[in-house]
Amino acid sequence: MEKEIGYMTSLIGDPVRTTILWTLLDGRAYTATELAICADTSPQNISMHLNKLVQADLLTVASQGRHKYYRFSREEVAYAIEAIGNLIPGEKHKKIINNKDNSAIKYCRTCYDHLAGKVGVLITEGLVKQKILERTDSDYLLTKRGDIFFGELKIDTYKLKMHRRAFAKPCLDWSERKHHLAGSLGAAFLDTMLSLDWLRRAKQSRVVIVTSKGQQQLYDRLRVTV
Amino acid sequence: MEKEIGYMTSLIGDPVRTTILWTLLDGRAYTATELAICADTSPQNISMHLNKLVQADLLTVASQGRHKYYRFSREEVAYAIEAIGNLIPGEKHKKIINNKDNSAIKYCRTCYDHLAGKVGVLITEGLVKQKILERTDSDYLLTKRGDIFFGELKIDTYKLKMHRRAFAKPCLDWSERKHHLAGSLGAAFLDTMLSLDWLRRAKQSRVVIVTSKGQQQLYDRLRVTV
DNA sequence: TTGACACTTCATTTTGCACTTAACTGTCAA
DNA sequence: TTGACAGTTAAGTGCAAAATGAAGTGTCAA
Numbered sequence: 139m140e141k142e143i144g145y146m147t148s149l150i151g152d153p154v155r156t157t158i159l160w161t162l163l164d165g166r167a168y169t170a171t172e173l174a175i176c177a178d179t180s181p182q183n184i185s186m187h188l189n190k191l192v193q194a195d196l197l198t199v200a201s202q203g204r205h206k207y208y209r210f211s212r213e214e215v216a217y218a219i220e221a222i223g224n225l226i227p228g229e230k231h232k233k234i235i236n237n238k239d240n241s242a243i244k245y246c247r248t249c250y251d252h253l254a255g256k257v258g259v260l261i262t263e264g265l266v267k268q269k270i271l272e273r274t275d276s277d278y279l280l281t282k283r284g285d286i287f288f289g290e291l292k293i294d295t296y297k298l299k300m301h302r303r304a305f306a307k308p309c310l311d312w313s314e315r316k317h318h319l320a321g322s323l324g325a326a327f328l329d330t331m332l333s334l335d336w337l338r339r340a341k342q343s344r345v346v347i348v349t350s351k352g353q354q355q356l357y358d359r360l361r362v363t364v
Numbered sequence: 365m366e367k368e369i370g371y372m373t374s375l376i377g378d379p380v381r382t383t384i385l386w387t388l389l390d391g392r393a394y395t396a397t398e399l400a401i402c403a404d405t406s407p408q409n410i411s412m413h414l415n416k417l418v419q420a421d422l423l424t425v426a427s428q429g430r431h432k433y434y435r436f437s438r439e440e441v442a443y444a445i446e447a448i449g450n451l452i453p454g455e456k457h458k459k460i461i462n463n464k465d466n467s468a469i470k471y472c473r474t475c476y477d478h479l480a481g482k483v484g485v486l487i488t489e490g491l492v493k494q495k496i497l498e499r500t501d502s503d504y505l506l507t508k509r510g511d512i513f514f515g516e517l518k519i520d521t522y523k524l525k526m527h528r529r530a531f532a533k534p535c536l537d538w539s540e541r542k543h544h545l546a547g548s549l550g551a552a553f554l555d556t557m558l559s560l561d562w563l564r565r566a567k568q569s570r571v572v573i574v575t576s577k578g579q580q581q582l583y584d585r586l587r588v589t590v
Numbered sequence: 591t592t593g594a595c596a597c598t599t600c601a602t603t604t605t606g607c608a609c610t611t612a613a614c615t616g617t618c619a620a
Numbered sequence: 621t622t623g624a625c626a627g628t629t630a631a632g633t634g635c636a637a638a639a640t641g642a643a644g645t646g647t648c649a650a
Binding site for chain 4: 152179186187203
Binding site for chain 2: 142143144146147148149150151152153156157160194195196214215217218221222223224225226227
């Protein structure tokens with residue numbers, strides 16, 4: 139019994155496995171690759187960790203073609219992880235369990251050539267809050283702070299404005315019913331975030347995944363928590 | 365936030381710290397040395413671990429003379445540990461929280477020169493269940509299995525019976541209101557368990573602590589879980 | 591049939607951190 | 621004052637387990 143509780147806690151204790159469990163707290167099923175991206179590690183490594191979690195009956199797997207979807211095997215697992223989360227001092231770390239509506243495609247995806255979904259909307263709101271963009275009826279306008287912000291990211295806004303294409307347009311999001319950033323600036327910003335490895339494209343899908351580096355950067359630069 | 369949950373889980377994940385937290389689940393305060401014995405490790409090491417747990421506000425310390433008493437700093441800690449315990453398959457691992465009645469002195473102590481308290485009673489019951497001893501009105505009788513059992517522990521029962529002192533008497537336990545083993549056999553058995561490091565005396569007190577080795581041996585030989 | 595992709599397996603390397611050895615502070619009681 | 625004991629601190633070591641590299645299996649789609 140002592141042995142068993144020790145094994146259980148050391149299973150949960152590994153940082154990669156913690157990230158896996160914390161990610162799965164939203165109730166969705168994730169593929170091994172998605173979890174590898176979330177945990178910022180290699181496919182081999184995530185495979186090893188996922189195996190241990192399945193062995194211990196914390197997770198279950200469902201094979202679908204060449205993908206494997208992982209989710210909690212029972213709700214007690216979520217309770218335990220949440221109970222640990224409650225121990226962290228400061229603001230409550232709320233994670234909504236079993237929010238099945240919140241599918242990955244709604245959460246973070248591309249819309250033509252720019253970022254959409256909940257993450258796209260959050261980032262756009264962040265840009266406005268940080269006074270990097272200013273909203274008008276039909277457009278976003280770049281402020282002085284905006285020049286600096288995009289300059290730091292090596293995005294040449296001056297050149298973008300020369301294009302015949304619209305520079306920065308609001309685009310209504312079908313899942314969020316709010317606006318996200320489109321236009322040549324939106325496209326350039328998505329490109330930059332992908333090349334800086336803040337985001338990665340899931341294969342054969344419009345789904346985009348925010349890396350841990352991306353989460354950090356988005357928080358540092360825009361005070362956006364994704 | 366990701367970082368914090370990771371730190372929290374790795375704190376809980378270490379086997380020594382897990383044992384500490386699991387031990388404290390009974391709601392009692394333990395000294396550093398007692399916890400070192402429970403976790404089967406050195407005083408320096410337990411000191412390091414306890415410090416980390418205090419730093420993270422999982423435990424609080426109260427100094428009393430040269431002793432330091434450790435307990436949970438808030439009940440959420442106990443909930444989290446219990447939630448993890450619930451993940452272990454098989455029978456429920458019940459630990460009663462805040463059972464203040466169950467003080468160490470009631471649990472495992474010496475009575476003159478033999479073992480008393482809940483542990484003393486459990487061991488005595490184990491000896492009878494395993495048909496090592498047979499209870500009569502006023503005595504315990506040694507069976508053939510008993511000869512083997514104490515022989516394996518290098519206790520010379522033949523010599524003990526030669527003493528003028530009673531060989532194996534029941535002694536009523538004030539906390540348990542049940543009998544435990546007294547007499548020359550009870551004294552010899554306590555001596556043996558101490559020298560085999562199944563038990564250790566707490567300094568300056570009648571309290572005795574069961575080592576993890578002792579827990580293993582008592583289960584293997586007597587099917588007694590302490 | 592072929593190539594791209596998701597995931598696995600195994601052998602090897604790396605590393606974080608628990609643990610040890612040793613020397614210390616502070617408290618108690620004779 | 622002294623010696624025994626509870627607990628701490630600091631420097632150095634060792635090892636279990638995570639990460640990596642290389643080579644695989646099985647699936648999909650062109």
